[in-house]
Amino acid sequence: MTLIEVIIAIAIVGIVATAATGLAISSLTGSVTQKHRAVAVTVANDAMEQVTGLPAAMLYGGRSAADVAASYVANSSTSAVANTYQEYDHTTPLPSAQKVPINKTVAQDGTVYNITTLIGTCFQKLGTTPGQAAGGDCTKLASPTLPLLYPGYTPLTRVFVLVRWTGGQGCTSANPCSYSATTLIDAHSDLEWTTNG
Numbered sequence: 343m344t345l346i347e348v349i350i351a352i353a354i355v356g357i358v359a360t361a362a363t364g365l366a367i368s369s370l371t372g373s374v375t376q377k378h379r380a381v382a383v384t385v386a387n388d389a390m391e392q393v394t395g396l397p398a399a400m401l402y403g404g405r406s407a408a409d410v411a412a413s414y415v416a417n418s419s420t421s422a423v424a425n426t427y428q429e430y431d432h433t434t435p436l437p438s439a440q441k442v443p444i445n446k447t448v449a450q451d452g453t454v455y456n457i458t459t460l461i462g463t464c465f466q467k468l469g470t471t472p473g474q475a476a477g478g479d480c481t482k483l484a485s486p487t488l489p490l491l492y493p494g495y496t497p498l499t500r501v502f503v504l505v506r507w508t509g510g511q512g513c514t515s516a517n518p519c520s521y522s523a524t525t526l527i528d529a530h531s532d533l534e535w536t537t538n539g
Contacts, residue, residue: 378513381450382505382521389457389503390523393442398499398529401461403441405430413444413460417504420522425481426462426500427488453509456518460502463488464526465495480526499527 393401410430417423431437448455465483469476471494480498483489506518513519 375512375519377451378453378507378509378519379521381453382455382507382519385448385450385455385457386503386505386521386523389459389505390501390525393459393461393501393503394525394527396441398527400441401499401501401527402429402431404437404439405442405444405461406436409440409444410460413458414462417458417460417502420460420502420504422464422500422524423460423502425479426460426464426502427482429462429488429499453507456506458502458504458506460504462500463497464500465492466498466526468494468496470494497529499529501525501527 407428407430410428414423414428442459442461444459446457448457464480466480467474467476467478474494480500483492483495501524503523504520505522506520507513508515508518
């Protein structure tokens with residue numbers, strides 16, 4: 343082989359090695375990002391299961407009006423938060439601890455996940471009014487405050503679990519990555535059926 347052929351071969355090997363290294367780094371970065379997201383999904387599901395496992399009457403325990411209002415303002419850009427009435431514990435004095443903490447953190451594999459749990463009330467159509475179909479979006483009624491009477495609608499409890507973390511590709515403290523889960527809970531008691539006369 344001539345010197346020129348050796349130089350060309352080395353250059354080709356160098357180009358291939360550089361491309362392979364870039365691909366490996368990109369693959370590793372994507373893998374770490376997917377791992378963080380998978381952990382966030384698990385963390386959100388665990389938090390949601392803790393909420394849905396409690397009786398509806400206990401969900402607001404220890405939540406002050408000021409703390410709830412601040413959490414709604416801080417998360418106002420989250421979908422459907424604007425269509426949910428803020429709910430809090432009306433007892434006096436408030437319990438010393440929140441039954442469902444508004445904010446808490448969980449550490450997994452060296453990454454800290456910040457969990458925010460918002461709980462409020464929204465209304466869904468019953469379909470009892472002429473021309474009104476049952477179901478649809480659960481939302482606020484015309485009243486800016488939680489109404490005492492709501493003919494044609496049923497109140498439901500809406501739960502948001504928002505998980506935020508930093509670390510991984512594009513997840514910075516100024517712009518953290520996030521995952522959210524939402525569910526509706528029907529707080530009405532189940533009907534009791536008479537089975538034997």
